[in-house]
């Protein structure tokens with residue numbers, strides 16, 4: 457089950473690269489690329505680099521440490537690396553952007 461969080465000041469994030477934002481208990485990366493807004497994991501699965509220090513090109517986020525690439529839509533890494541990041545759904549509603557984050561096990565359990 458998803459919980460939708462408003463991405464505050466989403467339009468002002470254009471041209472600011474990749475930024476980190478807290479949504480509930482999670483800190484995620486937010487980035488605009490070719491006029492679309494994307495939300496994805498904070499850290500690279502390879503060795504934990506902060507993806508906020510990376511950049512987006514060709515529809516991918518590039519890790520700043522060893523240049524692994526992850527698709528901004530699916531989160532899939534390159535086949536040779538067998539890794540991926542989590543990507544999160546984004547919707548535009550009532551003149552604001554929202555990201556959908558799965559509720560944690562404990563939140564589901566405790567309601």
Ligand code: FES
Pocket residue numbers: 500501502503504505519520521522523524
């Ligand atoms: S830490 Fe990201 S590619 Fe190595």
